[in-house]
Amino acid sequence: MAYTDAFKGQLAATLSEVADAGLYKDERFICNEQGVEIDVEYPRGSEKMRVLNFCANNYLGLSSHPQVIEAARKGLDERGYGMSSVRFICGTQDVHNELEKKMAAFLGKEDCILFASCFDANAAIFEVLFTDEDVLINDRLIHASLIDGIRLCNAQRDSYKNADMGHLERKLKMWKDKARHMCIVTDGVFSMDGILAPMDKICALAEEYGALVLVDDSHASGFIGKTGRGVHEHFGVMDKVDVITTTMGKALGGASGGLVAGPREITEMLRNRGRPYLFSNSVPPPIIYGAMAVVDMLSQTTELRDKLEWNAKYFREKMEAAGFNLVPGETPIIPVMLGDAKLANDMARELLNEGIYVIGFSHPVVPMGKARIRVQLSAGHDKEHIDKAVAGFIKVGEKLGVIGKGAKAGS
Ligand code: PLP
Numbered sequence: 001m002a003y004t005d006a007f008k009g010q011l012a013a014t015l016s017e018v019a020d021a022g023l024y025k026d027e028r029f030i031c032n033e034q035g036v037e038i039d040v041e042y043p044r045g046s047e048k049m050r051v052l053n054f055c056a057n058n059y060l061g062l063s064s065h066p067q068v069i070e071a072a073r074k075g076l077d078e079r080g081y082g083m084s085s086v087r088f089i090c091g092t093q094d095v096h097n098e099l100e101k102k103m104a105a106f107l108g109k110e111d112c113i114l115f116a117s118c119f120d121a122n123a124a125i126f127e128v129l130f131t132d133e134d135v136l137i138n139d140r141l142i143h144a145s146l147i148d149g150i151r152l153c154n155a156q157r158d159s160y161k162n163a164d165m166g167h168l169e170r171k172l173k174m175w176k177d178k179a180r181h182m183c184i185v186t187d188g189v190f191s192m193d194g195i196l197a198p199m200d201k202i203c204a205l206a207e208e209y210g211a212l213v214l215v216d217d218s219h220a221s222g223f224i225g226k227t228g229r230g231v232h233e234h235f236g237v238m239d240k241v242d243v244i245t246t247t248m249g250k251a252l253g254g255a256s257g258g259l260v261a262g263p264r265e266i267t268e269m270l271r272n273r274g275r276p277y278l279f280s281n282s283v284p285p286p287i288i289y290g291a292m293a294v295v296d297m298l299s300q301t302t303e304l305r306d307k308l309e310w311n312a313k314y315f316r317e318k319m320e321a322a323g324f325n326l327v328p329g330e331t332p333i334i335p336v337m338l339g340d341a342k343l344a345n346d347m348a349r350e351l352l353n354e355g356i357y358v359i360g361f362s363h364p365v366v367p368m369g370k371a372r373i374r375v376q377l378s379a380g381h382d383k384e385h386i387d388k389a390v391a392g393f394i395k396v397g398e399k400l401g402v403i404g405k406g407a408k409a410g411s
Contacts, residue, residue, distance in 0.1 A: 037052060072290035081284060127149070134181040220331075223379075315375065338373065
């Protein structure tokens with residue numbers, strides 16, 4: 001047995017360092033289905049509290065939507081629980097192919113390939129497409145899964161300051177004659193700030209310098225853009241973004257699964273060489289059926305994304321009027337800036353006591369001194385839920401001196 005006391009002690013010491021730094025991830029237990037009203041047990045075994053959820057990626061309120069559940073149940077009945085195989089051995093059903101076609105059409109791309117998660121999609125794509133002759137130029141705020149995917153490939157790497165087009169252009173100029181292919185990598189919506197990547201400008205620069213554009217639209221697919229296609233629709237560059245990676249674990253049903261949408265040669269390369277695709281189980285049938293119901297629903301009506309847009313605008317207006325310092329933006333991710341990490345955690349705890357479930361984010365997830373509470377709106381919220389959240393914020397904000405007389409506004 002190699003799990004010695006020394007090893008155990010070393011892990012315990014690291015865990016207490018994590019806790020001392022206020023970074024220990026304490027999980028709260030939800031005892032009903034994911035949704036707007038959740039029953040939270042915290043700590044485990046204590047009495048359940050019914051609270052309003054303002055921190056899920058359940059943007060369209062579909063995680064427990066009756067139509068999605070019914071479809072998933074049908075998938076379970078008709079095609080079983082799981083595939084017990086990766087896709088290329090015996091893990092591909094006709095419905096996997098059907099969902100890939102629907103997703104490609106929804107996102108306006110030639111083809112699509114499913115993964116167990118978007119983390120896997122991002123882990124697969126760079127290694128398959130790029131070598132040390134190429135360069136990947138990424139926004140500095142990209143998601144951890146893109147960073148890890150980039151690390152897994154041999155391409156040369158560079159980066160530009162968040163959404164700074166002057167900086168990106170300097171990098172493109174510098175690499176133009178040094179690399180075979182250049183690829184610009186960005187999130188569509190940056191999840192900690194809720195701001196959009198300027199895709200129109202990125203695509204214009206990509207065209208000028210001959211670079212590919214890859215966007216991770218996990219926090220946009222289903223609701224950003226007039227019909228919810230994503231940031232490429234919002235900025236009118238549907239056909240200029242070459243490759244989209246996204247998740248089905250947020251707006252698109254909230255269960256799990258990820259995908260890459262783009263040119264057929266790219267999806268075919270991924271089917272043949274993408275390691276997380278070749279060496280990990282295929283997406284289970286109930287999720288395939290659920291996701292198909294989601295895409296069908298979103299292709300027929302924009303009702304949910306329109307409600308979400310209204311909700312986000314309403315919450316933003318009320319909070320600004322109350323004197324809170326918000327990151328300006330137009331997405332349903334609305335950070336309430338507080339600056340101090342302890343203040344952010346105290347505020348989240350007090351809000352939970354008021355029946356509002358939100359989380360405080362601090363360093364290293366966000367820059368030092370930029371602690372915040374990230375509020376996420378959902379189409380599942382009704383006006384009365386938002387009014388209750390705003391009232392809770394005002395009550396706690398005044399108590400902690402964030403707003404009102406003598407307030408120290410966060411940066
Ligand atoms: N990309 C971004 C931008 C994300 O925010 C996330 C999830 O947090 C992922 C990828 C990973 O998605 P998945 O949960 O499908 O692995």
